[in-house]
Structures are given as C-alpha cells and as structure tokens.
Amino acid sequence: MGWDPVGELTAEDRKLFGGRWEERLWLNVPGPFYTGETDTCWTGRLHAPDNVLYAAACESVEYVFRQPRDAREVRNVVAAAKEEVFGEYACDGDLWWTPQAVRQWWAERARVAEHLVGAQTEWRGRDRFEDDALIGVLDFQAYLAGPLAADLRAYLFRLEEGRYPEAGERLPELD
Template sequence: MTYWDPLPTVRAIVGKPLPQWDPRRGPVRHDWSGPAGRVHHPWARRDWRSVPGPFYAAETDTCWTGRGCAPAHVLYDDDGDGQEFVYRQPRSPREAYELICAGECEVFGAYGGDGDAYWTPELVRDWWRDRRRVREWAVRLDRTWSVSARADEREAAGGARAYVSHIDGELEGYLRGYLFRLQEGRTARSAEALPGL
C-alpha cells in the first residue's frame, strides 16, 4: 500500500461544504491540517491507541459523534469517558472528508492533522513494536461491547474488529510508506524500497 498524503485535500476543502453534507449546512470552518484545539488538546495528549499518521484526536468530548462521520477511522476508548481516537489514517479524499466531518462535529476542536510534525521514524517504530498492546485492547473491547445492551457500543465493537484487522493486515505497509514520507519528505514511487519497521 502506498502512502497517500491527505493534507492537500484537507487544506483545499476549507471554506467549502463537505461532499457528504447538505450544502445548507455551510462550509468547513477550520483547517484540520493544523494542530488540535490550540493549547488545550496538544499532540502529546493524543490517545495511546492512535495509529501513527497526520491525524489524531486529543482529549475529545464524550459525545460519541466521530463514528457517525468516520466509522472506518474513529473509535472510542473504554476508560470511562469514551473519548475518540483515530485508528486508521485516510487513504483517499473521501476518507479525509470523513475525518474532517468527525473534527467538525467534535465540540472541543480536539482533532488535529499536524501529526507529521511530531511523529519520528523512531516513534513510529516504537508504536509498531508495542502494537500487541493495542491489538489486545481492541480484542477485549470487541468481546465486551459486541454483547452490550447498548446499540452504540455494539456498533462500535465493529470498529474494534476493524482495528484488529487493520493491525493484522495493511497497517504495516501503510506505516512503511509513512516512514518513507517522514524520512524523505515525499511519497515513495512504485519502484522505491520502503524502510522496515
């Protein structure tokens, strides 16, 4: 899987309505390629389960709106407060728009898209080495929430299963492409070797 840079798409939609929105809703009001919520939601406070990449969420509200916009990208923690985090980075304009929608719906402005300024190859590799911890958490979440009496928890259990599948499948290739992007400042061409994790 080749790394796709979502930031030009994110910047280009500012001031325009998202394609999935009713045009009467109005335009995207924030450049989601920047930091989350200014001072209150820095990258350092992102959820430990957040997959490396430009997008993250840090200390979100607990309204569980993210999966309504981006079910293939957003999941909730089960630490008692239900904050959102990004478990899959976007790979197309449509997917970037879904994450923008999640950011627009989250009242604290706690989504950010400046992760590239903070992730280093060493940090990405550290996250990958510790992926078993994240995977085990997602498996436990699925077991608990898939049998919940709450419909929203049962729906989110599907996100936990998708996260496990992502970790077991395409995430390694994505992260190798992301490492290339971090090291070289550009996306790898098809014939170029990607760094190892």
C-alpha cells in the first residue's frame, strides 16, 4: 500500500485546496484531506459520497469522514472541493497530523459517535438531502466501529515511516 493520495493531485487540483488547519472541523478523520468552515450548499456528498459528510449541528458544513482509498475517490474529493465556494477543503493534513494528534483524535472518538447519533435523529425522514446525509451517517458509524482503526494504524505508520505499510508489516497501536 505505497500509494500517496495527495500524489494523485495535479497542480490545478492543488489550487482548489485553500483550507487552513486552524479552521479544521473536529469531525474530520485524520489524514491528508480535511475541511474547514465550508459552505452550506449540500454539494460535497453529490461528488464524494464515500468520503464527505455534513455536520448536523453546523447546518451542513462538510467534512472528510473517510480518506480517499483510491484514485477515483481522490477525483471525487477534488470535485467536492471545486464546488465548495469558500475554498475550505485542504490536502496538507500530513504536515499537521502527528502520531500523538491521531491517537488523541481516536481517544475522543466517543464525541464523534455521539455527534453521529444526534445527526441520525436530526436527519431521519426530512427530505432527500437529509436522507442522503443519513446514509452517510450510517456509513460513518459503521466505519468508526469497524475498519477505521486499521486505517488509522496504517496512517500512523505513514506518519512515522514516511510511507504506507507493506503487507505483513507491524502497525503502530492507536491506544
């Protein structure tokens, strides 16, 4: 898994990613891509439903709930960034996330889970946008309870070793 998702970006793509770490929404999953104070136009999931979700309490502020897993998903996140009128998507998370910060985010995942429970209640059966957001919430809940831990361990390896692990390599612990 030596793939670098940011390496998929062209010079033109990179111009779309003007978000600032200081403005990062706490719900963003650790990784190279994240969002700050985005618009409220409900466009992120139209382009990147496997990666972008809306924060319930923030009236549809977008955030990255799953880092892109392949070139197609990177392209989808690029498309979401292109539609975001405030330019608050960012792709420099690798410069800011530290192993300690990733572990801290993971230690506070109950806060994320609590937010998702509230989002489920808020969006259940309101209209088609909220129905799509609810699908995303359910996806994020399953991801948080399942494969996210392994993905974050691989990301920790990347931060510590400068590359993603090869099959069979020992991964750092999250706790």
